[in-house]
Amino acid sequence: MIVEHVLNDADTIQGLSVLYNVPWQDIADYNNLEYPYTMTSREAYYTLYASGYLLIRRQAVSLPLTLYAGSLFKTDVDSQGVQKVYELVEDTTLAAGAAEGYFYVRSRLPGSFGNTIANSIVLPNSEPGSLSVTNPEPFTNGKDAKVCLTGQIVYINNGTELATTPSAEPFGGTDLKMTPDGDLSDDGAGDWEVVTGIDNIKQAVSHRLVTRRGSLTQHPTYGSRLHEFIGLAQAPYIRQLVELDIHETLAYEDRIDGVTVDNVVIQQTSYYVYLTITVAGRQESVELTVTQAGVIAA
Structure with missing residues (x-):
């Protein structure tokens, strides 16, 4: 088997x-x-992922120039139609006047595909003569x-x-319904309220994403690390790490076949995740919004 x-x-x-x-x-x-x-x-x-330093030079200008994390740099398109893309890892600033500096970039794709020869990377759409961008050394650390x-x-x-x-378990399963504060709720008839089907899947997704991984001693792999990204700048590489964490967290939920992260917003001490899940065994997709309080809305 x-x-x-x-x-x-x-x-x-x-x-x-x-x-x-x-x-x-x-x-x-x-x-x-x-x-x-x-x-x-x-x-x-x-x-x-292949990574390395770019040397960026700037002519004498009266104001400093800030390049933000996620700024893209590319190689020229080669004879096979291939172009490699790299992103700036952290915000960087060139001082006023004639200035130069070394800035760290990483390939947007894993493996040796991101490796490139020296002096092959440029800043697309820059004004002629305003900036000089190159990689003095080749990138060779991308691994397959x-x-x-x-x-x-x-x-x-x-x-x-x-x-x-044969399993008699209904679609989506049945579980006790939890309030956003993590409390049980009664059904008004003297018993605990339950959720089934799609609503239970929504609740399960919510619990996995808002629980801090490692907080349950008997289940060390349950939960996510989304709380670690609160307060960080919304650079593209941070968003990529958020998406990776969401996919890792929900990979354990066998009631869903796929997850698409539509948007991620991090505002100081709050985050909002907009995603679409595909229900296992059904041609059905559900759009959800998740916050750090665990509230999910279709």
Whole structure:
């Protein structure tokens, strides 16, 4: 039997070996993995993406110039029609007058695709002569790693047959209804109120996103890290990390087949996430809004 295991950020190839009683070498070979075998999406962002420094020179001008995180730099289109794109990681400022500085950029795609030769990167749409942009050194640290990332599936061939038992569980399941403050609510007839179907899936998504990962000692991988992004500037690379965290968090929810993050807004001590989920086993999509208070609205 082939088991599909959705990888969480605490999984290791050795841990999967113990969990399924299968030699770790067999798991690695079956999935065509190489050391370190597993990696979180955040680790991949800092490990697999090509990055380096640009040298930016500016002619004498009376005012300073600020380049904001997420500003894009590109290579020229090559003979194969390929153009590589890089983004500035942090806000940077060139002083007034003639100025120059080195600024850190990262490829927008992982792997060796982002590697490039020296003096190949430019600032698109800049006024002629106003700025001089180049990468004095080649970018060579983009890696094509045969690893499985958090939220992806590791296939386990354990050689056993699956015994199937029909399930009477209704679509979406049933659970106790929780208020935005995390309290139970009564149904007005002397019992606790429950939620089923789509409403229960919405509540499950809410709980996973607003719970701080690591706050439940018996379930260390449950929850998200969205709280870590509160107060940070809304640079494109921060949004990418937010989206990665949402996908990692909801990868454990087997009642949804897919997640699309439509927008992310971080305002000082608050965040708002607008996403669309695809319900598992149904041709049905639901648009949701999530805040740090856990309120979800269709």
